[in-house]
Amino acid sequence: MKVLISHSYFLYLDAKEAAARKPYPPLASITLAAWIRQELGLEAEFYDVMFDKGPLGLIEAIEGYQPDVFILYDDDFNFLTKMCLHNMRDAVFAALRGTKKPGLFIAHGSDASDQAEAYLQAGFDLVVHRNAEKTIVDTLRRYRENPGPEAYRDLDGISYLEKRKPVQKPQLKTNLDLEHAPFPAWEKIDLTPYRNMWQESQGYFSLNISTSHGCPYSCNWCAKPLYGRSYKAVAPERAAEEFALIAGPLKGDHIWITDDIFGLKPGWLSHFADELERLQVRIPYKCQNRADLITPESARELARSGCDEVWLGVESGSQKILDAMDKGESIETIKTAARLLQQNGIKVGFFLQYGYIGEEIADIQKTLQLVKECQPDHIGISVSYPLKGTPFYEAVAAQMGEKKNWTDSGDLAMMYRSTYHPDFYRALHQYTHHYFGFVSLFRRQPLARRLRRLAAQYKHIPGMLKYRWRMRKYLGMEKA
Incomplete structure (x- = not known):
C-alpha cells in the first residue's frame, strides 16, 4: 500500500x-x-x-x-x-x-x-x-x-x-504509547533549505523536538483539540538521545522544544540534565513554561541542561484578566519566575495577549507596567483569538461575523466585539513593541553595552508617540 x-x-x-x-x-x-x-x-x-x-x-x-x-x-x-x-x-x-x-x-x-x-x-x-x-x-x-x-x-x-x-464519532481517549515513540523520520525531509535560511537570517541552525503531548491546565481561550487536557511525556533518557541526534548527525546548533509545558513531571528536568551530561551533549535550547512551575530548583536545572531562553504565557499584567482567562496564576508568580530565570542566566520571553473580554485601559497599563518591571528579553504580542471548541469561543460566538479565522499569523483581526475599536489594537500592538524597545534600555547591563544601545533605543520614542496618538484617536471611535 x-x-x-x-x-x-x-x-x-x-x-x-x-x-x-x-x-x-x-x-x-x-x-x-x-x-x-x-x-x-x-x-x-x-x-x-x-x-x-x-x-x-x-x-x-x-x-x-x-x-x-x-x-x-x-x-x-x-x-x-x-x-x-x-x-x-x-x-x-x-x-x-x-x-x-x-x-x-x-x-x-x-x-x-x-x-x-x-x-x-x-x-x-x-x-x-x-x-x-x-x-x-x-x-x-x-x-x-x-x-x-x-x-x-x-x-x-x-x-x-x-x-x-x-x-x-466520539473522541478517542487513548493514543499510541509515547514511551515507545520513534524518533521523527528526519531522512524524509530535505533540511538544506531550512539550514540555509536559518544560517542566512540568524547565523545558526535551529531544529525542533517534542518531549510531551498535551497540557493539564484549563485556560479558557486555549484550544486543545489535538491531545486534550491530558499530559504525557517521554522519558528524559529518550529526550537526551534526541538532543544528541540533533547536535550530532543532524548538525543543529540550537533546539526549540515545542511542548506547551516543558519538564512538568517532578524530577524530570534533573534527570534530563544528568543524561545530557552523561552523553556529553551541550546545545542551547528554548522552551515554553508556566510561571508557577518556575522554582529555584527548576530554574537551576533548566540552566544546567543548556536552556538559554524560556517563554512564559504571561498574557496580561492584570490579575482581573488572568482570573477571567482561568489562568490559575498570579502577577507575583510571573514576577518571581522572570527573576529566577534571569538570575540563572536564562533569557525570558513574554507572550502577551490584548483584547480579552472586559479588558480596559487600566488593564492594558498594568501589562505595560509588568513589562517595564520584569524587563523580559523578548515579547510576543497577539490579540485574543476565539478558536472553536473553547469556552472563550462560546462566550463571544454570537458577536462574531463572517470572519472566524485569521488569514495569516500577522492578521491580528479582532473577530468579536471587543472593548475598543479593532484598529486600536493594531496601534497598541505597534506601541507595545516600541515601548518594550525603549524600556529595555534600562535593563541591567554593562555600562559600555548600555551606551552602545542608547542611540538605538531612543529611536523608539517617535514610534511610541505616533502609535499613542493613534490609540487616542481610535478610543473615540465606535466599536466594530
Missing part, C-alpha cells in the same frame, strides 16, 4: 513568518511517518510544501505518486498551524480541486478538527481529531486489508460524510 504524507503550512503564504526567515520542519508529519513504519512496516513517502509558493507542487506530488492513501497531517507541535489560518486552508483546497483523487484522503490538524465539515466537503474522506496517531495507524491497518469506507467508519475520533451530511 502506497502512503503519501504532507502538511498545509506554506511559509510564503504567511508574510510575517516569511520575513522572519526562521522555518521549522513539520515535526508531527515526519513523526507520523516514523509511527507508520514502526507499527505497520510501511514506508510512507513525504512531500514538504514549506517552501512552495502555492498548491502546484502538492498537486504534482499526488498525481505523480498516485498513493492509495494521502494524509494531510499538520504539525500539532507548531503554534502557527494551531492558528487555523485561511491562506493555508485555501491552498490545500485548491490542491484538491486540481487533482484527481487516487485513493483515500485523510486530514488531521487544528484547522481540520475545527472545520471538519469544510474539509470533508472539499474532498477529504475523513478528518481525524484527537489522538490522531493511533486512529491513523488503525485506519491504515484496516484499509490495507479491506479498502473502502467500512475500514474506518466504526472507529472513534473521526468525522466523515454520510449521505452528504457530516458524522462525528
Whole structure:
C-alpha cells in the first residue's frame, strides 16, 4: 500500500513568518511517518510544501505518486498551524480541486478538527481529531486489508460524510504509547533549505523536538483539540538521545522544544540534565513554561541542561484578566519566575495577549507596567483569538461575523466585539513593541553595552508617540 504524507503550512503564504526567515520542519508529519513504519512496516513517502509558493507542487506530488492513501497531517507541535489560518486552508483546497483523487484522503490538524465539515466537503474522506496517531495507524491497518469506507467508519475520533451530511464519532481517549515513540523520520525531509535560511537570517541552525503531548491546565481561550487536557511525556533518557541526534548527525546548533509545558513531571528536568551530561551533549535550547512551575530548583536545572531562553504565557499584567482567562496564576508568580530565570542566566520571553473580554485601559497599563518591571528579553504580542471548541469561543460566538479565522499569523483581526475599536489594537500592538524597545534600555547591563544601545533605543520614542496618538484617536471611535 502506497502512503503519501504532507502538511498545509506554506511559509510564503504567511508574510510575517516569511520575513522572519526562521522555518521549522513539520515535526508531527515526519513523526507520523516514523509511527507508520514502526507499527505497520510501511514506508510512507513525504512531500514538504514549506517552501512552495502555492498548491502546484502538492498537486504534482499526488498525481505523480498516485498513493492509495494521502494524509494531510499538520504539525500539532507548531503554534502557527494551531492558528487555523485561511491562506493555508485555501491552498490545500485548491490542491484538491486540481487533482484527481487516487485513493483515500485523510486530514488531521487544528484547522481540520475545527472545520471538519469544510474539509470533508472539499474532498477529504475523513478528518481525524484527537489522538490522531493511533486512529491513523488503525485506519491504515484496516484499509490495507479491506479498502473502502467500512475500514474506518466504526472507529472513534473521526468525522466523515454520510449521505452528504457530516458524522462525528466520539473522541478517542487513548493514543499510541509515547514511551515507545520513534524518533521523527528526519531522512524524509530535505533540511538544506531550512539550514540555509536559518544560517542566512540568524547565523545558526535551529531544529525542533517534542518531549510531551498535551497540557493539564484549563485556560479558557486555549484550544486543545489535538491531545486534550491530558499530559504525557517521554522519558528524559529518550529526550537526551534526541538532543544528541540533533547536535550530532543532524548538525543543529540550537533546539526549540515545542511542548506547551516543558519538564512538568517532578524530577524530570534533573534527570534530563544528568543524561545530557552523561552523553556529553551541550546545545542551547528554548522552551515554553508556566510561571508557577518556575522554582529555584527548576530554574537551576533548566540552566544546567543548556536552556538559554524560556517563554512564559504571561498574557496580561492584570490579575482581573488572568482570573477571567482561568489562568490559575498570579502577577507575583510571573514576577518571581522572570527573576529566577534571569538570575540563572536564562533569557525570558513574554507572550502577551490584548483584547480579552472586559479588558480596559487600566488593564492594558498594568501589562505595560509588568513589562517595564520584569524587563523580559523578548515579547510576543497577539490579540485574543476565539478558536472553536473553547469556552472563550462560546462566550463571544454570537458577536462574531463572517470572519472566524485569521488569514495569516500577522492578521491580528479582532473577530468579536471587543472593548475598543479593532484598529486600536493594531496601534497598541505597534506601541507595545516600541515601548518594550525603549524600556529595555534600562535593563541591567554593562555600562559600555548600555551606551552602545542608547542611540538605538531612543529611536523608539517617535514610534511610541505616533502609535499613542493613534490609540487616542481610535478610543473615540465606535466599536466594530
